[in-house]
Amino acid sequence: MTVESSGEVSFEPVRPVRAYQRVAEQIEERILSGELPAGSRLPAERELVRQFDVGRSTIREALRVLQSSGLVRSRPGDPLGAEVLGVSPDNLSQALGRLTRSHLSGPAELVQFRMLLDAESYRLAARLHTEEDLARMTALADRMAGCADGEPHGGAQGDARGSGSGDRHGGTRGDAHAFSRADAEFHRVVAEASGNALLALCARAVHDAVVEVIEGKLAHARQAGDGADWMRRSVAHHREILAALAAGDGARAAALGRAALYESYAPQLPERDRARLRAALD
Amino acid sequence: MTVESSGEVSFEPVRPVRAYQRVAEQIEERILSGELPAGSRLPAERELVRQFDVGRSTIREALRVLQSSGLVRSRPGDPLGAEVLGVSPDNLSQALGRLTRSHLSGPAELVQFRMLLDAESYRLAARLHTEEDLARMTALADRMAGCADGEPHGGAQGDARGSGSGDRHGGTRGDAHAFSRADAEFHRVVAEASGNALLALCARAVHDAVVEVIEGKLAHARQAGDGADWMRRSVAHHREILAALAAGDGARAAALGRAALYESYAPQLPERDRARLRAALD
DNA sequence: GCCAGGCCACTGGTCAGACCAGTTGATTTT
């Protein structure tokens, strides 16, 4: 379809498009366009075989592709057919998780990347946050403080828009667990307050990756002796950041956030990596 | 394996794991761990059938999953088996594109996210760039300028570490195409100069997603009348940024980069989105 | 009347075997 200025017609090389691919594209198109809303059902596989006029294995490979993209889910025995899930952020997190888990980048790069994303979240959140956002952050900081001081954390305080995680670790158990959960949620609220869902999703994925890759090794060291102390310092950092956010000082919040992350993870890294991390401190 | 404090043993509900899923996980694990490096080959399908002791359709569905994650590519008739691609940002950009096209997130968020990532790339690159990086950026800016002025771009100038894309669009062809390709590579070099592979990969994914989602609509408008003019302005922006990078002024480069992106894409967005974009200008 | 239980048609998951078109490299022909 491309016409040169010289008047010649250039044909693009036609590469064979697999049948399962065309099937997947057709269905994906229908889903993305909203014609197949989330919650609706696809016809049964054998019915799709009739409609697309291809073999069942082709249909199944197409469904596998859609399923691995998170657009569709199928359950054996379900007489209603595969369920349309609509577009979801899970696939993004999964892709980002693969990237972070691959050995292309080390823990230092991961932490540095989180420093950047968090800092930008703070910058935006300082401008765009609502009163409700601030209240939720404050509540979470208080919860973190409670965990740090060993209080049993009770009561449904900041449960609005809860992620529905059924946490019933009753009583005194799990200071550290509860702390890091509150910490994660704090950062999630900040990222959401930034008004950019993409940024929030990536920040969360990277946060999770950092926890998975690095936190594990640190857990013992912290819980052994200086655990409570470290938590208290972390709470202080969060409260400083919160104050900067409330004051609308995005630059200060960003700088504080970077510094807090550096202080948290730098001791675990070799000097060479630490130097690179410092380059992101600004 | 979880033991409650009360002493009871709690069993986790066992959910059936599909055979193709276990196969895919095993292979993915081998790839992510580096045991199967990029460029290596998987055994032939019929050989995998023997090794995993499952049917061929199961193997094929597993390969489809891996292929749609961008970890693997298979070509009919290839006696060497499927090729391992390693982890790549393609899948990420695909997920970003889907998310952007959906109602969960819009083009404005995508552009804003790119503004953030690019700006941070500049910040880091200003500190860490090598002379060779600068030379490559300069060469690419020159190539962009050449495209903008309609010169036939010839010669292997900055081919070091070339992505191996066989571009033999000889002569006058592809002003716009060549321009955007040079532009993409410019940003790639900057991101790589930042020293953070994770950041570079994400920046590339977001760049690709922006091109895919937004650039398409703009292509006609630009190529129609003010195409060359727009390109010349873009070249000027890139040269300004380049100068700031060379001077080590990361903050200035970041600000320039943000402004250039804003100028590029703001006209295509409704005022409401533009306001949010401006919040990221700083 | 209603509810429990069982039957049955149908689902997705898997397997086996077959055929096709394409690639490749050795073999044969020129």
Added chain:
DNA sequence: AAAATCAACTGGTCTGACCAGTGGCCTGGC
């Protein structure tokens, strides 16, 4: 030696079969 041929692969697709689930329907007991 170069060119044409061939044979042994590959992945892509189709068919038909079986299995273990699932859910609606029907029936029997209350």
